[in-house]
Amino acid sequence: MKFTNIKKGIAALTVGGLLFSCQDLTEIDKNPNSPEDVSSNYIMTYVLSNTGKTFFSLGRDGSKIGAAMQYMQAGTNEGAAVINQYAWTQESWNGYYEILRNNQLIYDKGIKENNRFFQAIALTMRSAVFGLLTDLYGDIPYTESLKASSGLFFPKYDEQAVVYKGIMTDLKQAVTLLNSLESKDAVNPTSDILYKGDGKKWRKLANSLRLRYALRLSDKRSEMSALGVNIQTEFTEASADAFTSNSDDASMAFVGASADNSAPGGPLNSPNPNFLLKPGQPFVNKLIALNDPRLQRWIQPVQRKWDTKVTKETTVTVKNSYGESYSVVYVPTTATNVDTSLYVGLPVGLAITQAVAYNKGNDATAYNNERNPYISFLHERYRKNTDTYVPMNIITYSEVEFILAEAALAGSFGATDAEGHYKKAIRASMDKAGVFTASYDYEKYYAQPLVSYASASNKLERIMEQKWLSSWFGIESWFDWRRTGFPALKAGDVAQFGKALPIRYMYPSPNQDPSYLTNYNSAVERLGSTNYIPSGQSKDHPYAKMWLIQGTSKPWN
Incomplete structure (x- = not known):
């Protein structure tokens, strides 16, 4: 090549x-x-x-x-x-x-x-x-x-x-x-x-x-x-x-004036709005568990919500913390196998027949597969040409504070005050997401046992979990997970190579010129084999270990 x-x-x-x-x-x-x-x-x-x-x-x-x-x-x-x-x-x-x-x-x-x-x-x-x-x-x-x-x-x-x-x-x-x-x-x-x-x-x-x-x-x-x-x-x-x-x-920021300078999900690049991609359940559920205000910046409520407190379908206008209104139909249910949350993510690694029907319960209506109303959509800002909260980030201040927090925890880089940096990192992420445009008590959020640094039994895991949340639709969380094993994410049932997440990109298809092949093969040979690479397959594989993580047990053995 x-x-x-x-x-x-x-x-x-x-x-x-x-x-x-x-x-x-x-x-x-x-x-x-x-x-x-x-x-x-x-x-x-x-x-x-x-x-x-x-x-x-x-x-x-x-x-x-x-x-x-x-x-x-x-x-x-x-x-x-x-x-x-x-x-x-x-x-x-x-x-x-x-x-x-x-x-x-x-x-x-x-x-x-x-x-x-x-x-x-x-x-x-x-x-x-x-x-x-x-x-x-x-x-x-x-x-x-x-x-x-x-x-x-x-x-x-x-x-x-x-x-x-x-x-x-x-x-x-x-x-x-x-x-x-x-x-x-x-x-x-x-x-x-x-x-x-x-x-x-x-x-x-x-x-x-x-x-x-x-x-x-x-x-x-x-x-x-x-x-x-x-x-x-x-x-x-x-x-x-x-x-x-x-x-x-x-x-x-995306300019939003032409296809070349607009966000990929906007109408200039995507004439058909993308509804087939759903927010992942582990991410949504974590935000819900923490009562995290960033959820409402990134995810929309379901259009139809299962509810045990109504006796007939009732249309309710739901307004989030930022003044955005949504019309949600509350649907009566006594079933225990449906998600009654206002925000519902799609579980990881479901077979497609299950994914299409997820959370529909006994509703036999033939909805368009992309628009299952019982699962949340990504926020509409991801279907716009430009939006204040959809920037192109190379590296952020929030990431830097998380880096300093982890370094201070490790105690070997001269950094100190791990909790102080951790707290600043979360706040910076929330500020970037526009949380403080609404009245919000950050100290109350931080004091929660599932957020507080002091209450964490595994402080590295606590730091990396919040960094994962703050990296929403970013890539640094993957590199961090690969290095630390946190957050402890699990692959779904349909994962092609077993119960593990992939750890590298495969090289481009090699040019058949002998000089190129020699160089390519030398690089592939230096990759580390793992149990997730099927017998007989090349080590140029998403589950091969590059030098950076060779000799470690991370993110998995």
Whole structure:
């Protein structure tokens, strides 16, 4: 696969809408379409927006990770094999490398023009995207990638430790560059759709990513030390200047003006509203048990609610904490096998015949399979082109506080006050979800025995459970679960490879060129076999262990 080729007609040009004026045709030695003639500001907009969309799409409704973390389930046969059964197939990485190719242009031009700001932005985004790739797949093309112009079309797959070392090195260099910015090191604020040219916020982002990866590598400290990376030092340095509020979030909003800049679930991208995907029961039930106000931001009430207190069907107008009204039909029942909650999630891993009929009880009405009224729908905001509470997040302040809480609990990263960070993390997530636009008593929520840090018998599990809730439709919870085993999620009955959740993405279908196959096979051979890989199948499998979790009992043996 020639993922190092520079794409003809560079995509960044279309994003920037760059127009070239007429030129003297005698200047045939100048190519106005050559990438080196493109302003980095135009390319930066492309890199930032597409990185944001990539992170968003990996966790959104209908995604593999969203399903694995049981944020949602398929309520019909469409997509059920992947979502409910974890029958994951090979996944292309062309989009990631296209972002990286364009990002490399920013870095190279930053070097050529001695612009430290562009260099630092490119190093930070390079780390975010390469970090995402290795988190998903394991060993990846890294040191030899992006070199097609030099004739290197089939780069080797670097070992994961080498990739992580490069990420930590690049992020540290980015911080150094951002600490030495001068007035000449400028970017166009309108092109920087993330931070509007604010170098201090970019420095906080680089440091926050250092925290993410230092914690990710906490079980591999000795191996990283052998490569010259001191995880303890990296964490300590980064924590001194990382995110300190939600205003620091590496977060972008969908514009909602065209299909390219709108949320995937909105009418510009999805003409038919998506009702086949249902919120997952484990997630919904946990929010209900905690009386968590984020439930009403993310999930809608059922349209028909079983109720033991009514004697005939009664239509009730239900208003949530945010003033949103829903018409709900309360249906009388004496049955004990139906869910009488106002918010009902779909159990994990049901056979499709069961999923379609779930919670319908003795109601024989032939409802459209997608619109079973006895199961909640995702909130309507996930069927809009843009919404305040549906952003593209790369990393958030809430995540940083959860990282600091876990580090303080571990006691080996110099962080202290685990409970203080844990409490700030939850509050930051709630603030981002708009909980405090309504009158809400956070202290009362936090004091609950199932939320309070002090009342937890397993404090790591408590931290990771709340981080899972706060990561709704995000991807970090999957990486955390893979590393810690928390939250203790269970696969459903139809899981294809047994009672376990998948732990990696499969490589793209290998190019049959001998050079490519040699590199691919070497990477596959380094993966660790597990009992969930059927005999005779390749180790390029969703249940193979990458280096990051080899030698551990996590998330399962």
